[in-house]
Amino acid sequence: MEIVILAVVIAVVLVGAVSGLVIGGRRKKQLPPAERPNATPTITTPPAEPRVGDEAETPRDESRRTIEEVDLPAAEAPPAPPAEAEPAPAAPEVEVPEPTEGRLVRLRARLARSQNALGKGLLTLLSREHLDEDTWEEIEDTLLTADVGVVPTQELVERLRERVRVLGTRTPQELRTLLREELLQLIATDAPRAVNTENGLETPAVVMVVGVNGTGKTTTTGKLARVLVADGKSVVLGAADTFRAAAADQLQTWGERVGARTVRGPEGGDPASIAFDAVKEGIADQADVVLVDTAGRLHTKAGLMDELGKVKRVVEKQAPLDEVLLVLDATTGQNGLVQARVFAEVVDITGIVLTKLDGTAKGGIVVAVQRELGVPVKLIGLGEGPDDLAPFDPEAFVDALIGD
Template sequence: MNETLSIVIYVVIGLAVVGSLAALLVRTRRTPKGMYPTKRDADDLPGGTGATSVLDRPGTAAPDAEPGVIVPDDLRDLEEAPAEPQAPALETPEPVQGRLARLRARLAKSNNALGKALLALLSSDKIDEDVWDEIEETLLLADLGTEPTTELVDALRERVRISGSRDPQEVHAMLREELIKLVDPSMDRSLAVDRHADKPAVVMVVGVNGVGKTTTVGKLARVLVAEDKDVLLGAADTFRAAAAEQLATWGQRVGVPTVRSDVDGADPASVAFEAVKAGIDGEVDTVLIDTAGRLQNKVGLMDELGKVKRVVEKQAEVDEVLLVLDATTGQNGLTQAKVFAEVVNITGIVLTKLDGTAKGGIVVAIQRTLGVPVKLVGLGEGPDDLAPFDAEGFVDALLS
């Protein structure tokens, strides 16, 4: 009897020990409270759904600016940085050289109707006045412009007459040389995006509605990030409802902060001013300012664009004013360019949607009209489908 009782007692003690160990194991595996924020916790975090801004970095209202302008806190001299939610994985933009090769190949496939037509005409057995008329018509349809077309036709006529050649390779070489002259490789196509001694470079991006301006700013930020530059975005397009959020999203993907307003219709000049101020305080390399898409025949809106530039220049020089144009608009783009040039000093052209048109001659027409180079071209919808413009590469793609 005593032996049976002893066995029962040992069994009970053993079960108690096993239970205690199991409970201890469960407690050590349990996630500590607060390790991962709940939705309510997230609402209280900077940048959460309860915040006034959707920046990729926490932001506070600028004390000297119009109410509603939000500046990322890490670009201010704050004693304590608030806790940030876990940042999403950053994308790595494609290097510029890789883009050039890929975009050139794409241009050659989609935009070589001009080159094919010219080579076919120049390589014919007999080049008479009818052939020259067709060549001239082809160039005009490509939006080359009247004066450049006349120059090119006259130069080719003279060279073909002197050489007397019908060899396709020789004709191709002559046409290439004359087209490169028109596109003008001597124009300075570099971007002024390098930081000054005590201030960032400031780039304003302007253009009418629908040309892909905000997207271009986002893609340009990726180009600069790929070149290891510290970039800040300024969302001065305060009239289009989703413009600021769209720009902030572009920035978040590559770790670039955005200064914006959480008030629709806020003063664009105030937002631009605060963006540059934040760029100076944060010692960034480049500040990119997106502006509202203005119709060139709206005098008040164009005047406001001039105001944005003047306000920014109270604290830093505007190094670049890039005009974004849609290549598919053809000669209408020239009208836009002229009006914008009267309001702000355009320093370069960004030509978007060049892959969707055979009117590559618009490059020459715009440069001739403004005396301003095409500096960047967009050839697709991808985030890295923006690259520096190269005159020889462009012509080679047309004639490939």
């Protein structure tokens, strides 16, 4: 028992010693200056709290404004109401094209003003009292200058020589009648002039329009649509000129004026595919005529001409091609014959459209191009108006050439 008590006492002593060591070690830590012995105490004054007016400027004597004199901030404008959506553009009003009969009367007078230099020149020469070789050479030159062509000119001069010799005395009216008859024979009045829009089949008649750039091909296609609508036909337009950016827009505008639907594709697309779709739509809509406007092919580029032949072959897979119209600029004269020859080799030209015939006195191109291709002039353009395209009338044309 005593041993146990002794052990407990020793343990208590040890615990006390250890506790003293720990406390002593803690007390040896550096005390702050204020707590170190013999240190001069430093009194730290807490910062004074700011009082109202400490930072204010010296008051100045100034008058006080009443609340009525204080400018209040302008009130913000109320937000604008949301803008109303713009109304959709109204569909263009469908026009009623001028009938064919009315056009011929108006165009005959215009043609006479621009073309009768040829006829008057010939009548003046034929009215000379003595028709010697120099006079006949002048007659030949007059015909050649008017782009009649070499062979037709020689034929006409030979016939005129014979008839004048037989006639003897020549009055102005007799000469006019003589010249009119010979010119009509040269132009061939018995050639079919109507555009073929009746095929007797369940499919619509298909008309393909070809020609080089700058001849007015797309415009002619649009004007032809007006001619057909004026004759009571329903028309579908195929914008197969995909190489000229504005061609499809231009053709669609022409179609909208007369209520004709336009089938078009992406710019630079396959012209044959668009022509195919146009004929397909024409069959589905039971249209009377499908007009296919092709790209302006340069006759010097064989690849483009080959593509024109492809358009023709693709169209014929759905319906027969009833008409191929070649558009020529009358002001190009003999150069137009070069274009005509190349186009005739690629597609079977069935008719000719002469544009800008009012801008030249070289009406003899009508004779020359018919002789070159063996196909008739079917339409002529005499201005920029929408109804300035009319069927070609040989008698009206000759009357315009030689005047009254």
